Amino acid sequence: MFQAPRGTTDILPEDQPYWDNVMAAVRxxxxxxxxxxxxxxxxxxxxxxxxxxGGATDIVEKxxxxxxxxxxxxxxxxxxxxxxxCRAYMEHGMHTLPQPVKLYYICQNFRYExxxxxxxxxxxxxxxxxxxESDPYADAEAxxxxxxxxxxxxxxxxxxTLNSIGDDECRPLYxxxxxxxxxxxxxxxxTDCARRLVTNPLRLLDCKxxxxxxxxxxxxxxxxxxxxxCEEHWQDLLDHLNRIDLTYEIDNSLVRGLDYYTRTVFxxxxxxxxxxxxxxxxxRYDKLLxxxxxxxxxxxxxxxxxxxxxxxMKRLKVTFSGDKSKLTLVAHLGPRGxxxxxxxxxxxxxxxxxxxxxxxxxLRSQLRYASxxxxxxxxxxxxxxxxxxxxxxxxxxxxxxQELSSEEIIRSVC
Ligand code: HAM
Numbered sequence: 001m002f003q004a005p006r007g008t009t010d011i012l013p014e015d016q017p018y019w020d021n022v023m024a025a026v027r028x029x030x031x032x033x034x035x036x037x038x039x040x041x042x043x044x045x046x047x048x049x050x051x052x053x054g055g056a057t058d059i060v061e062k063x064x065x066x067x068x069x070x071x072x073x074x075x076x077x078x079x080x081x082x083x084x085x086c087r088a089y090m091e092h093g094m095h096t097l098p099q100p101v102k103l104y105y106i107c108q109n110f111r112y113e114x115x116x117x118x119x120x121x122x123x124x125x126x127x128x129x130x131x132x133e134s135d136p137y138a139d140a141e142a143x144x145x146x147x148x149x150x151x152x153x154x155x156x157x158x159x160x161t162l163n164s165i166g167d168d169e170c171r172p173l174y175x176x177x178x179x180x181x182x183x184x185x186x187x188x189x190x191t192d193c194a195r196r197l198v199t200n201p202l203r204l205l206d207c208k209x210x211x212x213x214x215x216x217x218x219x220x221x222x223x224x225x226x227x228x229x230c231e232e233h234w235q236d237l238l239d240h241l242n243r244i245d246l247t248y249e250i251d252n253s254l255v256r257g258l259d260y261y262t263r264t265v266f267x268x269x270x271x272x273x274x275x276x277x278x279x280x281x282x283x284r285y286d287k288l289l290x291x292x293x294x295x296x297x298x299x300x301x302x303x304x305x306x307x308x309x310x311x312x313m314k315r316l317k318v319t320f321s322g323d324k325s326k327l328t329l330v331a332h333l334g335p336r337g338x339x340x341x342x343x344x345x346x347x348x349x350x351x352x353x354x355x356x357x358x359x360x361x362x363l364r365s366q367l368r369y370a371s372x373x374x375x376x377x378x379x380x381x382x383x384x385x386x387x388x389x390x391x392x393x394x395x396x397x398x399x400x401x402q403e404l405s406s407e408e409i410i411r412s413v414c
Contacts, residue, residue: 007113007121009307018310021153021320026106026126029149033141035104035128040084042108046074052083052292054259056200063111077110080258081127081303082285083292089131090294099132099297106306118276118308127303128282131289134298136233139264139284140240146268146280146302147246153309154318158268158279160246163254164234165202165222167262168287174225175201185215205253221252233263260285264300270312279312280304326377328413329370331358333382341381344391344406353414370396377413 004010011019030037046066053060065077078084085103088094094101105127113119128145130138143160150158166174178201186194190209197204205216226234241248248266256265265283282302289297328348332341341357348355356373358366363380370378380392393409394401404412 005121007115007119009120009122015310017320018313019306021313022126022306022309023106025149025152026104029145029152030104030128032148033102033145035102035145038085038088038103038105040078040081040088040105040107043075043077044084044087046076048083048087048292049076049079052086052260052288053080054200057203057257057259059111059257063113065110065112078107079109079111081105081107081109081125082129082258082260082288082299082301085127085129085301086131086289086292086294086299089129089297090289090292094131095289095295095297100138101131102128103131104128116276118305118311120307124306125303126306127301129299129301131297131299133300134286136237136264137240138298138300139233139237140244140246142282142300142302143241143248143266144244144246146282146304149304150268150279150309153313154316154320155270155279155309155312157271157316159271160248160266160268161251161254162237162241162248162264162266163222163251164226164230164237164263165255165261165265166226166230170225170227170230171222171262174220174222177220177225178202178204181218181220182215188212188215200259202255203257205255206257216253219253222255223250223252230263237264256281256283260288260291262286266302268304277308278305279308325352325354326413327373327375328353328355328377328379329358329366329373329375330355331363331366331370331378331380333363333380336386337382340386341379344379344381344409347406347410348413351410351414353410355413367394379409379413 049064050060059079064079066074068074085105089101106124108122108124110122112121115121126149128142130142147160165171179197182197182204190207190212193204193207193212205219207216223234254265254267261283263284267278268280269278280302284300286298288299289295330341330345332338345355345357359369367378375396378394378396385391390403390405391409392401393404393412
């Protein structure tokens with residue numbers, strides 16, 4: 001027997017209502033904030049990710065699904081949406097449009113991670129990217145969209161954490177201070193941190209190993225090294241968030257797992273923190289487009305992990321005020337009944353209702369099937385009913401039934 005590949009999930013019928021609600025919220029929030037949808041291919045030139053995300057990140061070092069195609073080109077399954085959306089922005093000349101350009105996407109991503117609850121090798125994201133706006137109101141807007149989206153889905157126990165990691169001007173000073181501090185602690189570091197100290201010092205702050213936590217809590221803070229422009233941006237962002245009543249915590253060790261960020265970084269987490277619990281993450285990336293060979297263009301955005309959203313909705317037992325249309329099973333007896341049932345099911349659907357044909361079995365079995373699919377009504381059509389021009393309509397939840405003409409049935413069930 002085959003099984004789904006490790007780290008992948010099937011979305012079974014019982015989970016589809018969650019996903020329908022998630023998709024509806026994506027579309028609603030996207031249009032409410034005036035964003036346009038974009039879709040990019042599932043694979044891209046491998047270089048887009050090595051240059052975009054950073055060669056020394058976990059994603060590029062050990063998590064990409066890369067392969068050579070039959071023509072010898074190196075391609076990579078999309079591990080995240082930002083670099084591809086930047087590529088599309090440049091390729092389609094969106095930098096020549098009036099700025100800012102505001103885009104959103106829903107995409108499946110692929111990362112060869114160690115699977116566990118909340119961490120998959122194939123997972124979906126709702127993401128937003130704002131191009132061509134360096135003002136911190138755009139950072140606040142990105143945070144607000146992610147927050148509103150999660151609130152709309154009933155996730156009410158989340159918190160926003162925030163940090164600024166500076167820019168090309170001030171970050172080198174900060175990184176030198178970090179290296180100096182960590183070099184003094186080098187005998188205490190875990191093996192990954194000893195490596196990070198050489199390859200990617202900022203990521204030292206992201207270590208989850210217990211023994212490294214006291215070192216992280218005493219480490220120099222990036223917000224103490226911000227240059228004037230970054231400091232002003234940071235303070236303005238906090239003011240904007242206060243003005244729109246978004247509560248946040250400043251987390252001095254928040255650095256994020258991708259190398260393209262400048263200034264603002266943020267995450268949204270449920271009360272139990274941990275790497276596989278982060279529901280949304282994002283930040284500003286003012287150098288990324290240039291790094292990818294495009295014109296100098298500021299950018300800011302985020303992505304929400306949708307499997308984690310659905311898992312959290314289930315944990316919180318979120319219910320939706322579903323305007324689920326009523327479902328009618330059209331049960332039949334004999335060949336004439338079956339033909340007439342096909343016509344009745346079709347008429348119900350043409351009038352906007354939802355109808356399912358009874359399976360080709362006895363009446364009892366058809367009615368059992370009606371309850372198994374949670375039908376609201378069953379219409380019963382046999383020779384007698386056809387001759388009389390009156391059909392039985394059962395309201396399944398209430399166990400009542402009426403004899404009605406086909407027009408009356410359609411009016412009742414639609
Ligand atoms: P990220 O932090 O790598 O950022 O991913 C964003 C969210 O995707 C995470 O917070 C998490 O909810 C979900 N996620 C990531 N990896 C997995 C996984 N293996 N299994 C399940 N869910 C996962 C980015 O992807 C950036 N592109 C976000 C961004 C957009 N920054 C600026 N613009």
